[in-house]
Amino acid sequence: MNILIVGGGNGGVAMIECLNGMSDVKIVGVVDVKEDAPALVLAKKLNIRTITDLKEALRIPSLDIVLDVTNSEKARQMINELKPDSVHVADPIISKLLYLMASDREKVNINIQEQIKFMNGIVNESKSNINNINEIIDFIKRVADDTKLLSLNAAIEAARAGEHGRSFGVVAAEVRKLADNSAAAAKNIGKVLNDIENSIKGLIGGIEKTAVISGLEIGK
Known part of the structure; x- marks a missing residue:
């Protein structure tokens, strides 16, 4: 399962820590407009692709799921408009649940x-x-x-x-x-x-x- 993480803040960091290394999951990219966003910095250390252009990110071949952790309605609308039909966008509640799970695991x-x-x-x-x-x-x-x-x-x-x-x-x-x-x-x-x-x-x-x-x- 190929996953794209949208959002370079703490939510993105938590998603990377939660999903990275799972046998059936591959993080194919992390997106944020800021190159020095925490999640992008972490992604680079883990050799995960970092992208600042959302449109480019949504064109990644074999992309399955987009996890939006920006908590931005505007970002979500852009994702839905630009994504291919074959790509699924995780419900915000699912993204939040994964974030909470990652945070609790860290604790x-x-x-x-x-x-x-x-x-x-x-x-x-x-x-x-x-x-x-x-x-x-x-x-x-x-x-x-x-x-x-x-x-x-x-x-x-x-x-x-x-x-x-x-x-x-x-x-x-x-x-x-x-x-x-x-x-x-x-x-x-x-x-x-x-x-x-x-x-x-x-x-x-x-x-x-x-x-x-x-x-x-x-x-x-």
């Missing part, structure tokens, strides 16, 4: 971008907190290893002491057990933190994919 996109930035902030803060906790976990593991080594030495000394060292050997065994439990707990905490970090990353990834599907470019 949604901005909101999604803000949410992504907010979530990225949470992720970065969480990473910082997790790194701090990981340092504590590493410290606990080192203490547990040192404690196990001390308990092993104590058990050896208790064995050498024979009957007199039996009670000391029991204490050494309990200390080793405590060290083992501390190391296991530290390992489990590390796993939980890693799972939390991966879950947050997955959430961010899902939001970003949704944004891409909506036609957003996410600023990292």
Whole structure:
């Protein structure tokens, strides 16, 4: 479907943003008497043809539909007078509806971008907190290893002491057990933190994919 947009103001910009890139729609031209009109400037950036002569624009081959977003009765009359019979002019209400849809989509996109930035902030803060906790976990593991080594030495000394060292050997065994439990707990905490970090990353990834599907470019 080949579409001509008439009007270079905000309405024209909204139409371009709404329709550009759609698989079954091609914007064959954007018309306005002012070459520096916002919609014409945007069209040039997107390699869409820009025209300042309405009569010339309506002669574009294979043109199907004209979207008039000028809100000008005079412009509409000129379009109806100059257009070929095969070309359809969208009802003003349809053009307005498309404009409102494009405007609302832009608001949604901005909101999604803000949410992504907010979530990225949470992720970065969480990473910082997790790194701090990981340092504590590493410290606990080192203490547990040192404690196990001390308990092993104590058990050896208790064995050498024979009957007199039996009670000391029991204490050494309990200390080793405590060290083992501390190391296991530290390992489990590390796993939980890693799972939390991966879950947050997955959430961010899902939001970003949704944004891409909506036609957003996410600023990292």
